[in-house]
Amino acid sequence: MSDAILQTRNLKKRFGALAATDDVSIDLRAGEIHAIIGPNGAGKSTLIAQICGGLAPDSGTVHLMGRDVTQDSTADRARAGLARTFQISALAMEDTVLENVVLGALGASGRPWQFWTRALSDRSLTAIAEAALERVGLIDQRHMRCAALSHGQRRQLEVAVALTLSPKAFVMDEPMAGLGAEGSHQMTALLDQLRAEAPILLVEHDMDAVFALADRISVLVYGKVIASGSVDEIRSSSTVRVAYLGEEA
Amino acid sequence: MIPERLVNWVALLGLLAVPLWAVVVDEPFTITLVTRAVILAIAAVGLNIALGIGGLVSLGHAVFFGIGGYAMGILAYHAQTFTSLNLIGLVIPGTKSMPVIWLVAIVISALAAWIIGLLSLRTSGVYFIMITLAFGQMFFYFAISWSAYGGEDGLSIYVRNGFPGLNTLVPIQFFGLCLVLLCVVLFLNARLQNAPFGLALNAARQVPTRVETVGLNPVRLKLVAFVISGAITGLAGALFADLNRFVSPTMFSWQLSGELIVLIIIGGVGRLYGPVIGACLFVALEHWLGGLTEFWHVYLGLILLAIVLFARGGIIGLLTGKEGAHV
Numbered sequence: 001m002s003d004a005i006l007q008t009r010n011l012k013k014r015f016g017a018l019a020a021t022d023d024v025s026i027d028l029r030a031g032e033i034h035a036i037i038g039p040n041g042a043g044k045s046t047l048i049a050q051i052c053g054g055l056a057p058d059s060g061t062v063h064l065m066g067r068d069v070t071q072d073s074t075a076d077r078a079r080a081g082l083a084r085t086f087q088i089s090a091l092a093m094e095d096t097v098l099e100n101v102v103l104g105a106l107g108a109s110g111r112p113w114q115f116w117t118r119a120l121s122d123r124s125l126t127a128i129a130e131a132a133l134e135r136v137g138l139i140d141q142r143h144m145r146c147a148a149l150s151h152g153q154r155r156q157l158e159v160a161v162a163l164t165l166s167p168k169a170f171v172m173d174e175p176m177a178g179l180g181a182e183g184s185h186q187m188t189a190l191l192d193q194l195r196a197e198a199p200i201l202l203v204e205h206d207m208d209a210v211f212a213l214a215d216r217i218s219v220l221v222y223g224k225v226i227a228s229g230s231v232d233e234i235r236s237s238s239t240v241r242v243a244y245l246g247e248e249a
Numbered sequence: 250m251i252p253e254r255l256v257n258w259v260a261l262l263g264l265l266a267v268p269l270w271a272v273v274v275d276e277p278f279t280i281t282l283v284t285r286a287v288i289l290a291i292a293a294v295g296l297n298i299a300l301g302i303g304g305l306v307s308l309g310h311a312v313f314f315g316i317g318g319y320a321m322g323i324l325a326y327h328a329q330t331f332t333s334l335n336l337i338g339l340v341i342p343g344t345k346s347m348p349v350i351w352l353v354a355i356v357i358s359a360l361a362a363w364i365i366g367l368l369s370l371r372t373s374g375v376y377f378i379m380i381t382l383a384f385g386q387m388f389f390y391f392a393i394s395w396s397a398y399g400g401e402d403g404l405s406i407y408v409r410n411g412f413p414g415l416n417t418l419v420p421i422q423f424f425g426l427c428l429v430l431l432c433v434v435l436f437l438n439a440r441l442q443n444a445p446f447g448l449a450l451n452a453a454r455q456v457p458t459r460v461e462t463v464g465l466n467p468v469r470l471k472l473v474a475f476v477i478s479g480a481i482t483g484l485a486g487a488l489f490a491d492l493n494r495f496v497s498p499t500m501f502s503w504q505l506s507g508e509l510i511v512l513i514i515i516g517g518v519g520r521l522y523g524p525v526i527g528a529c530l531f532v533a534l535e536h537w538l539g540g541l542t543e544f545w546h547v548y549l550g551l552i553l554l555a556i557v558l559f560a561r562g563g564i565i566g567l568l569t570g571k572e573g574a575h576v
Contacts, residue, residue, distance in 0.1 A: 052462070054461075073461075074458075074461040074462060075462075075464050075465060075466050078461070078462050083462075086458075086459075090456045090459040090462070091456065091459065092451065092452040092455040092456055093455065094451075094455060095448075095452065095455070099452075100452075102448060103449060103452050103459070103463055106445050106449060106465070107449075107465045108463070110464065111445065112449040112465055112470065113446060115440065115446050116441075116444055117444055119443060119444055119447070119448040122445070161459070164463075165463060165464070
């Protein structure tokens, strides 16, 4: 338990009569990919919002590196090393690819109050940004406008921005969303390498990717974790089959 | 299409050439007209930082314009009546020195922008527009009822304030001073836009959630932009009052706030020289069309409509062939 990088304890969130998050305790350990799967409306997005900030839980805690961050803002959690990617790309579309990653490096530097120096001439920022682009394979597109990127490239850019934060943990909301077979394959390879850098809490619908990547899987149904275990355990669990994989027990 | 840099240089050289020509043919009124355009351009450059980069549609920027105007009016009024200003036990002498007046105008507008921004930035979109408008109206009605400084009638200042080494009563000299300030403000804007702050602010306009998830506070970025913006518009207000040697509550009017937005849209939102080109065109139309018909605003409206419908990047967008992506 002490080696958990990211940890939720008894998280609860209700919207009226609906228990969107019902006593969720999960942890993310160093070096692993922990996948969260579940049918639509299972409360995955609500859970992510509580982990990353932006939505306060009714009760329960979120710990990052052993520190309680439940009351911290999204920005504070990011500075503490929590890097998030979005299901629907949240990128500055009018800006270039490089500017988008420099923004990440700038956030990590914690020094946005510079009014005189050129951001793109600051090697301490661009070096980090270019290294991140190199990692995801977008270095040749760095001067392109983000709006001109393909969908798949935007997904890669999302990951690159997260990388610039030198995070302690990644929280990725459906990084494979909308990717074709080829793109999915590339993203899987990328995430596979990333887990050595920082563990990944992966919310994903693409089961092939989940089964290929995850060290552990937690299954969320109606806001509750109904099963948690290794890929094989989840695959063979009859509860999961009924509740999620849609097969008769 | 024409490179944006060229458009900018032509605009700046035009601003220099027209008054010089006016000196040669002895047309002092033209100089005053161009000076007016330059001062409005400074005010709009200020607004463009909040509006163009930060995405803050402030319908209350006349507050800062008016504060600058009244800073000049009050200080010069006390100087010309040989009285001093008593402010909660503090005795402040009046002054006829432009640099001192500018400093006061900038500091007070920045302070006002900080307070207004702090309250307004809790909201966004239409609510932000409405709150800034409400602040504008508050200042407007306060100025009307402020009888110590002329109330509704405003304050006349008999002699234009001085600047060391210049005779500001000579139109071309005062113009030169304003043009230099416009260049300084444009230069500041250009540096700021490419600096880390500008990059972050630009992103905060487009995707605030992204800015948060990299550990920055988008509201704080916008607040600082609003303060810088208000300070620049305040400086323009002081110059405007000095141009007319007169301040009145109309400097606080919401119509003025609206005009500043209109001339930015005409020139090109978020473009460095958008406010400059917008202000020149606005003053020219006001003069020529205003001379032909009392209802010149109708034609201004038509032009605005055409630009919003067919040239989203304003005049600069039209000339350079690059559509402005925002508004």
